[in-house]
Amino acid sequence: MARVVVDVMLKPEILDPQGQAVQRALPRLGFDGISDVRQGKRFELEVDGPVDEAALARIHDLAESFLANTVIEDFTIRVEEVAEAVK
Amino acid sequence: MSRTPLDTVEHAAATPDVELPWAELGLKKDEYERVVEILGRRPTGAELAMYSVMWSEHCSYKSSKVHLRQFGEKAPESDAMLVGIGENAGVVDVGQGYAVTFKVESHNHPSYVEPYQGAATGVGGIVRDIIAMGARPVAVVDPLRFGAADHPDTKRVLPGVVAGIGGYGNCLGLPNIGGEVVFDACYQGNPLVNAGAIGVMRHEDIHLAKASGAGNKVILYGARTGGDGIGGASILASETFDDAKPSKRPAVQVGDPFQEKLLIECTLEAFREKLVVGIQDLGAAGLSCATSELASNGSGGMRVTLDDVPLRDSTLSPEEILMSESQERMCAVVEPEKVDRFLEICDKWDVIATVIGEVTDGDRLEIYWHGGKIVDVDPRTVAHEGPVYERPYARPSWQDELQADDANKLPRPETSEELKDQVLKLVGSPNQASKSWITSQYDHFVQGNTVLAQPEDSGMIRIDEETDLGVAIATDGNGRYAKLDPYHGAQLALAEAYRNVATTGARPLAVSDCLNFGSPEDPAVMWQFAEAVRGLADACQQLGTPVTGGNVSLYNQTGEAAIHPTPVVAVLGVIDDVARRTPVAFQEEGQLLYLLGDTREEFGGSAWSQVVHDHLGGLPPQVDLERERLLAEILISASRDGMIDSAHDLSDGGLIQAVVESALLGGKGARLIVPDGLDAFTFLFSESAGRAVVAVPRSEEVRFNDMCGARGLPVTRIGVVDGDTVDVQGEFALPLSELRETHEGTIPALLK
Numbered sequence: 001m002a003r004v005v006v007d008v009m010l011k012p013e014i015l016d017p018q019g020q021a022v023q024r025a026l027p028r029l030g031f032d033g034i035s036d037v038r039q040g041k042r043f044e045l046e047v048d049g050p051v052d053e054a055a056l057a058r059i060h061d062l063a064e065s066f067l068a069n070t071v072i073e074d075f076t077i078r079v080e081e082v083a084e085a086v087k
Numbered sequence: 088m089s090r091t092p093l094d095t096v097e098h099a100a101a102t103p104d105v106e107l108p109w110a111e112l113g114l115k116k117d118e119y120e121r122v123v124e125i126l127g128r129r130p131t132g133a134e135l136a137m138y139s140v141m142w143s144e145h146c147s148y149k150s151s152k153v154h155l156r157q158f159g160e161k162a163p164e165s166d167a168m169l170v171g172i173g174e175n176a177g178v179v180d181v182g183q184g185y186a187v188t189f190k191v192e193s194h195n196h197p198s199y200v201e202p203y204q205g206a207a208t209g210v211g212g213i214v215r216d217i218i219a220m221g222a223r224p225v226a227v228v229d230p231l232r233f234g235a236a237d238h239p240d241t242k243r244v245l246p247g248v249v250a251g252i253g254g255y256g257n258c259l260g261l262p263n264i265g266g267e268v269v270f271d272a273c274y275q276g277n278p279l280v281n282a283g284a285i286g287v288m289r290h291e292d293i294h295l296a297k298a299s300g301a302g303n304k305v306i307l308y309g310a311r312t313g314g315d316g317i318g319g320a321s322i323l324a325s326e327t328f329d330d331a332k333p334s335k336r337p338a339v340q341v342g343d344p345f346q347e348k349l350l351i352e353c354t355l356e357a358f359r360e361k362l363v364v365g366i367q368d369l370g371a372a373g374l375s376c377a378t379s380e381l382a383s384n385g386s387g388g389m390r391v392t393l394d395d396v397p398l399r400d401s402t403l404s405p406e407e408i409l410m411s412e413s414q415e416r417m418c419a420v421v422e423p424e425k426v427d428r429f430l431e432i433c434d435k436w437d438v439i440a441t442v443i444g445e446v447t448d449g450d451r452l453e454i455y456w457h458g459g460k461i462v463d464v465d466p467r468t469v470a471h472e473g474p475v476y477e478r479p480y481a482r483p484s485w486q487d488e489l490q491a492d493d494a495n496k497l498p499r500p501e502t503s504e505e506l507k508d509q510v511l512k513l514v515g516s517p518n519q520a521s522k523s524w525i526t527s528q529y530d531h532f533v534q535g536n537t538v539l540a541q542p543e544d545s546g547m548i549r550i551d552e553e554t555d556l557g558v559a560i561a562t563d564g565n566g567r568y569a570k571l572d573p574y575h576g577a578q579l580a581l582a583e584a585y586r587n588v589a590t591t592g593a594r595p596l597a598v599s600d601c602l603n604f605g606s607p608e609d610p611a612v613m614w615q616f617a618e619a620v621r622g623l624a625d626a627c628q629q630l631g632t633p634v635t636g637g638n639v640s641l642y643n644q645t646g647e648a649a650i651h652p653t654p655v656v657a658v659l660g661v662i663d664d665v666a667r668r669t670p671v672a673f674q675e676e677g678q679l680l681y682l683l684g685d686t687r688e689e690f691g692g693s694a695w696s697q698v699v700h701d702h703l704g705g706l707p708p709q710v711d712l713e714r715e716r717l718l719a720e721i722l723i724s725a726s727r728d729g730m731i732d733s734a735h736d737l738s739d740g741g742l743i744q745a746v747v748e749s750a751l752l753g754g755k756g757a758r759l760i761v762p763d764g765l766d767a768f769t770f771l772f773s774e775s776a777g778r779a780v781v782a783v784p785r786s787e788e789v790r791f792n793d794m795c796g797a798r799g800l801p802v803t804r805i806g807v808v809d810g811d812t813v814d815v816q817g818e819f820a821l822p823l824s825e826l827r828e829t830h831e832g833t834i835p836a837l838l839k
């Protein structure tokens with residue numbers, strides 16, 4: 001079994017009110033030296049069966065049509081091997 | 088990265104032969120030549136950016152201006168008008184020292200591209216227009232039109248738009264008290280997302296957009312400027328000046344309602360302390376618009392240093408900064424000695440504020456970037472003296488055929504059973520069905536001053552908690568009527584909104600409009616526009632309700648197919664005591680139902696012809712504005728004197744639609760008797776204008792009849808509030824439970 005991670009971020013030119021709120025809070029909380037914050041979403045998809053090209057194409061489709069709003073967001077897809085469950 | 092020299096005014100004068108992408112920016116050849124003529128040289132990139140965006144249809148009204156003048160020329164005398172057309176929003180006197188400002192605008196295209204953000208920023212924009220007048224926003228309304236209810240794309244656009252309006256408005260803490268939702272295949276690909284807002288202020292607090300007084304500072308405050316909504320300017324940036332730029336900037340803007348809330352509070356506090364000389368919100372065309380309009384409305388001179396504009400993205404070029412439509416920004420002109428206090432207030436509200444320039448003695452708008460002068464123009468030529476077109480218009484060849492295709496000749500129901508089935512079909516059709524699935528996503532009651540909200544005939548807000556003074560607003564438009572006859576269709580939109588306001592007990596005072604049409608380059612569309620404006624201006628004159636402002640949205644079309652001409656009209660009214668308002672819902676069994684007005688066989692453009700026959704043809708209902716005025720007077724008097732307990736105006740769907748709505752909202756049925764001289768079908772489905780149904784307590788029957796008789800308004804007793812069915816005697820009886828299921832189930836099922 002494998003895990004596919006889809007990261008969705010607002011496009012760089014798009015205003016990110018949440019990221020800005022975090023960024024404004026940082027100095028107030030004593031964390032200096034951070035000039036910008038952008039906030040995104042991470043989806044972890046547990047895939048049944050092999051993660052082959054067909055599976056990735058399917059995930060690309062679902063990310064493009066459902067997970068991300070491609071008018072204002074970009075997304076990236078990467079495969080993450082899942083270690084066997086350890087007791 | 089290759090650096091081309093900064094395109095300063097000097098550089099432009101020295102390099103007259105440089106080709107600029109004026110066509111890509113939407114300017115026509117003769118328009119570009121006029122810019123060159125005005126300046127006496129080629130424009131700089133920044134100047135071209137400003138002219139192109141300010142001379143666009145959206146900002147310059149170049150196709151519509153010649154027609155819109157009628158709203159001024161035919162404006163009726165009205166003591167209520169404090170500020171008229173041309174400012175950010177009109178202002179109306181509602182008594183007791185209060186003034187109300189209201190306006191409707193379109194945000195159609197952005198809402199199609201990105202429904203949530205498009206609709207949300209539409210709300211944000213109209214609210215900023217209200218605060219720019221010095222008023223506190225108190226409510227919003229949203230007239231919406233989508234493609235066919237069962238079209239897959241409607242499922243994409245509608246929920247996004249509704250969530251966007253709800254999300255932004257709810258975050259701002261503004262109740263959404265009215266609007267409409269209409270489905271029609273003609274809006275497929277061109278949904279109409281119109282947004283209206285109302286604000287309240289004291290007379291002495293009215294503020295106008297102007298910059299005067301040399302030495303006064305120009306302060307930009309609110310959100311940082313980013314690359315939002317500057318599709319066009321990036322052409323300038325990438326192709327002509329610096330190839331290393333990202334070539335595509337998004338045309339979509341993202342709103343931040345919490346920033347807008349801070350902007351409201353911060354602006355109103357600055358107003359309270361009288362720190363502001365002039366103010367302008369940044370909407371379409373951003374800084375280009377704000378600087379040129381502020382300057383040209385004042386003495387004309389202004390110097391701005393663009394380097395001082397706080398940026399979200401440091402790679403922006405000066406052209407992009409000038410054109411950016413980043414949301415939640417305002418521009419204020421402040422006297423030098425008051426700047427510190429103004430900045431202090433901004434700081435208190437956590438709003439970024441920066442002095443970006445000052446008012447000068449001259450009459451030139453000068454903008455600097457990296458030490459070079461990149462703009463040197465007469466601001467009036469940018470803001471007010473843009474091109475004006477007398478576009479050719481012609482009555483379309485198909486208009487006669489359309490009008491000849493008489494809906495009155497359509498097959499009518501022949502049996503009681505058929506009549507009953509058509510009633511059910513009507514009240515369950517997407518356009519006539521309950522919209523509560525949509526409107527319940529908006530907060531109607533936040534702030535605790537909402538008196539009436541959807542699905543009442545008009546939204547009503549209390550504006551003084553001591554005296555119970557209130558204002559009401561209704562928005563209406565019927566694209567089907569306007570397609571059949573744009574002149575009378577526009578008048579019917581006004582008549583309906585006027586009637587809706589009066590039905591709730593408020594006195595109509597003033598009008599704002601949002602005129603949604605197809606391409607002005609099509610003479611048939613231009614004819615529809617010209618006719619609609621003429622009709623609306625004539626009707627406003629006759630009803631004594633001036634147009635205070637509004638908005639025109641053209642190019643709502645895909646290929647050759649334009650939307651139905653859709654003038655949406657908002658009427659604002661005032662009510663001295665909101666406790667006297669009249670609701671739609673039946674209140675008490677035994678009350679008598681009266682039909683006010685005349686019922687004729689009028690089915691052209693009707694909901695019945697659409698639902699049962701999928702037909703559009705014939706002529707819309709007759710307009711009788713004197714009758715509308717009389718009906719309004721009766722409804723207002725009856726409400727004030729406690730003669731009626733509920734009232735509902737008759738419009739699309741006719742009498743049966745109105746009675747079913749009143750019955751379902753009140754949880755009480757009705758027994759109806761078809762009056763002499765009418766057949767049951769015409770009685771139930773006709774859409775004759777100038778009518779309303781009222782419920783009169785038995786104790787008031789004589790007084791009410793006497794009043795109508797004395798004033799000459801036809802009144803017919805049609806039944807009584809009773810039981811748990813809608814019973815049309817001699818025809819059929821429908822249980823409320825069945826009507827409710829049909830009426831309320833449609834929209835959720837479509838959007839599931």
